[in-house]
Amino acid sequence: MSKKENEFVELDHGGGGFKSAEIIGDIRSIMNFTGKWKNCEDDSAVFFLGKKGHLVFTTDAFIVDPLFFPGGDIGKISMCGTINDLAVMGADPLGISLSIVMEEGFPREDLRKIIKSIDKISKESGVPVVTGDTKVTEKGKIDKIEITTAGVGIAQKVIKNSGMKAGDLIISSGDLGEHAVTLLATRFNYKTKLKSDCGPMNHELKKVREFLTSCKDPTRGGVGANLVEMAEKSKVKVILQEKELPYKKETKAVSEILGIDIFSLASEGRFIASVRPKDAERVLKILQKFNPEAKVIGKASKGKGVFLENELGGFRPIEMPKGKLIPRIC
């Protein structure tokens, strides 16, 4: 038996870091972007529709533990994840598909709560759930419930991960990482005042998207994995200012207690974007109406890599997270 035949999927393969890229590579190798599909390496795939603009299409699977947490639940995150993947591409989300797989014995009251939460986000975002599928498995074949959403949207101008230019300023739409630490704290019964940042971003992105040269939501893999990817695709160097990074004190504290790299913490209602310096003030003014913590956190320049500059002028590289990041939270 060859070595290949002895290989097994590892948890790290799904963490959004270096190992993920390996298995996603296996899967991407079969994608054949024929005809009018393009740009399929970003958060969504894009199909050129002519005068109507671009059809944007994406999907996300959600296994969340715990199902209910401060600030959200698996229903809310399933909606926001897909709405946001469309919105960061510059699209107006048109509709969501909802696929639910549950184990036999799942409480219908919990299912109703999850559906109510989906409905709330649908109304808040203005994005309807338009099609779906429901499967029930024998007890033990799935842990409680798994939700997969897909979404379609229309974009006039597509925002690419690769659009960052030397000289651009890097903006965070708000404080980061609170979603990840909230889920972890809840799972470990660690009491905090933290609340998931999970939320739909289509309304705020609609107001600023014309000014963004690149945009991505730092979910799985956190700002670390996501900025490294953006910088690499854009062929620029990014320097972040440590003192400007919008992590709440409690987010920092919990991540230190749990020994987790703060740059790997997922957010579910924040985006990282680049803008031309002349547009930065206008963009920030708009974003701060949605979240006062929106700010410039760094700058792109010629070169490669992502670096953190501390207050003493020292630099350290931020790398694609390696190995097991954190337990599955999104």
Add this chain to the structure above:
Amino acid sequence: MSKKENEFVELDHGGGGFKSAEIIGDIRSIMNFTGKWKNCEDDSAVFFLGKKGHLVFTTDAFIVDPLFFPGGDIGKISMCGTINDLAVMGADPLGISLSIVMEEGFPREDLRKIIKSIDKISKESGVPVVTGDTKVTEKGKIDKIEITTAGVGIAQKVIKNSGMKAGDLIISSGDLGEHAVTLLATRFNYKTKLKSDCGPMNHELKKVREFLTSCKDPTRGGVGANLVEMAEKSKVKVILQEKELPYKKETKAVSEILGIDIFSLASEGRFIASVRPKDAERVLKILQKFNPEAKVIGKASKGKGVFLENELGGFRPIEMPKGKLIPRIC
């Protein structure tokens, strides 16, 4: 505690029969088809795009046991299920999203086989996989692998479940139910010559769709659940001719041995459609090039319900399957 709070999801809720309708009702209640979305109660949702036609959007989740079976595997069925849901609506499928959730320890060799099979169907059907998501859960949180696909397509003329008219002839595109009995026989280690009928139908549907007044693929719930739904939505009565029903001898035999209602057996590469009598011959001629078993199996008339007429002229009603249909096979 009220009775409601004590309710749990049952296996029957996912079987495609009467009980499924109950939980799908809970979920459908939140769907708010705003704006240009319509016809969302069929296999796919439809969004009016103007001159470009209609955007058709659908999703399907797949938990299949066994993962590999004669004639297919979970990868093939995940592609065909979604391609066919678009095709029966009259659409040309544009692209597929592929979401894979695996447990830690899943053999990478099996994953490669599944991906290869997805690739084969993608090439055969001409429908690319354009976006995806991969998650890995801790061991035991999911039974091996779950795949959810969603699909988008464009239809010039949408075929509705409700379009059957009194006088229409009912056509089956081929022999029925072989997928279901193949999976069951494989699961029970019962040796047969059966092979799943799983396959993409977009090419054959493209050639006949202009003549179809209604169309549906009898997957979950089989011809029973699906024809009952079509007749109900179309407000017609359907009479099937028992002697015309295209079940292979071995399909019949295995379903009898296992004690399963033959009308509840799923196919994954067949459709049931209605046509005006004047178009029947032309449609059959085309379909028989793809499958010689394509034939007229019944007729729609004024009234309600679905009935089976035997060779002696006796009638028995075919009803929406109740209770647990068969183990999860699609």
